[in-house]
Amino acid sequence: MTERFDAIVVGAGPAGSAAAYVMAKAGLSVLMLERGEYPGAKNVQGAILYSDALERIIPEFRDEAPLERHIVEQRVWMLTDKSHIGFDYRSDEFNDAKPDRYSIIRAQFDRWFCTKVKQAGALVICDTVVRTLLKDEKGQVIGVKTDREGGDIFANVVILADGVNSTLARDAGFRKELDGDNTALVAKEMHFLRPEVIQNRFNIGEKEGVAFELVGTLTRGKIGMGFIYTNLESVSIGIGCMVGDFEKGGLTPYGLLDELKAHPSVKPLLAGSEMKEYSAHLIPEGGYKAIPKVYGNGWMVVGDSAGLVNSIHREGSNMAMTSGQLAAETVIALKKEGKSFTEQNLARYRSALDDSYIIKDLKKYQGMPGFLHGNRHVFTVYPELMSQAASTMLRVDGIDKKSKEKQVTKSFRQKRGLFGLVGDAIKFARAFR
């Protein structure tokens, strides 16, 4: 028997589930295929969930979804080998009835999202790998071929949500092989701690959480960033660098993570914990310039597969959900208008992306990956200088403050030179524009 659907979604992550949910809710016949044993079995993220994107799809998600802690405080730390200098922002406004971000555990969250997809009327089949896309003689995608016997399934449109390493999109020629300079590799561990210990240690209430972003000398001048997120009964900690930098040797993902855990500012946060889980994941960090073609005859690409990640603001899963929603809405509209799923008609999805915060934000930071690649000293020199400056100014040692200020200025100029400092500032500002 030939199976035929309005749409097939490949991959049950946030992008795929969002797309499948929105289409099923509108009454379309939808099949979502997932290679893992269950949705979330293979998915890795820090993980912070930004409420807005999900709220636009499932307004009542707070009552049902497995959420860990809502984030009331964000800390940004610049690490040198022995110190950190940081910036914290905490506000009671984050305790609002509708908090804007939560720590989550993806294995549980994705499973929940998928039950919503099923309830909306979509069919979900796990443990099934999509091998190739089926095309007709004109090159229109007409379905997928899975690894199961009799695995050809047909659909009017296929949405690829198969993640950062989308082999489907690559094999179909929709995009190039992953570029090591545009892709980060992050290693992550979950450390078990009693809730009271987490609350005391991080100075938070019962359901409150803290999110840390960490940069510094740890990555030895390579582009990289670490994070610490508090869950209900565990702390997630991770760090990553660009794959291209790992390839050059000298750094390993687990080595970086070990160093981070041993850092004098970080170690006490994890003291007495038991490691529960470890994982690693690729993140597409090429930004605007690395976005591949996201639609064609009978297909669209959403989420990580389309490289929709804002690495500066650590946003990804929200963009995944929004892009899934926009792709779904494109399908719904075209079906309603009785139009076919040609490249020309699916171009609407790209316009919708362009009009959304996704492309606007990625465009804003389009210079950032290039800036960082060309200016790796920002990961080493500035944390060192800032730390030295703080140390100099805070130490009470009989030297007058004016001399100290001179000393700090001198150290900055020595390290980077006046032109270097001004140049960094201009380039940085340009990258942000």
Place this chain on the structure above:
Amino acid sequence: MHVVVCIKQVPDSAQIRVHPVTNTIMRQGVPTIINPYDLFALEEALRLKDQFGAKVTVLTMGPKMADQALRKALTFGADEAILLTDRAFAGSDTLATSYALSSAVAKIGQTDPIDIVFCGKQTIDGDTAQVGPGIATRLNLQQLTYVSKIVSIDKDARQIVVHRRAEGGVQVLKTAMPCLITMLEDTNHIRFGTMADAFRAARYTLTEWSATEAGVPDVTHCGLRGSPTVVKKVFAPTAKTVKATPIAGDTPESLSQTLIDTLFSAHPGLQEDLESRVASNSQGA
């Protein structure tokens, strides 16, 4: 031919953690799987479907979430699935479980007579290997435990020949059907279901039976009330530490020799025993 496979949903023991503070098993968030031993029973049943066109019904008792295990069984190719679920079953030991399951099996047999009931050898969370034999005894079925192979089935004579693992060898048993088989591990390998099976499983509406619907004659024999087993104490054994003895040597040969010498001196008689075995083996060859 109609075969019923009894399966159990168990926590994936590979992913179970012991709570570092309370020392109890943390079941929350631990993924569940079909008891691995049951997969050998299911595959054997599916082979009878291939060979004789047998209808395969899977049966499980458990909470509502056990439907995942049944759906998975359907994905492998089972035809029907029944979930026995009722608050009255909560807390069942093996005696109460076999009571409830045998009632359900009998009920299934009323509409479609059963030739073989399959069970796994045992479960990985209880490890008792009592439920299969319990069902066989209650339903007066021929009992074939630790079966490693189904040699032949004569449908007309309603006879079956199997290999059964026994101490020191393999028994070849011939018996009448209906019978109950508990399948030994590593006797086959569960198949990867077809796309059609996956679709059928995803769309399948499970049959759920309460104690009454399953035709359980006396609910007081079910659940905690019907379970004479008493758990007196649960504890994690304390780890014994034995000091390791380093073995010195420069070459692999000298290291092995020192190791062998150390073992032989620590276990008198080991050397002669091994040598006599080698001698008798070479004679046999």
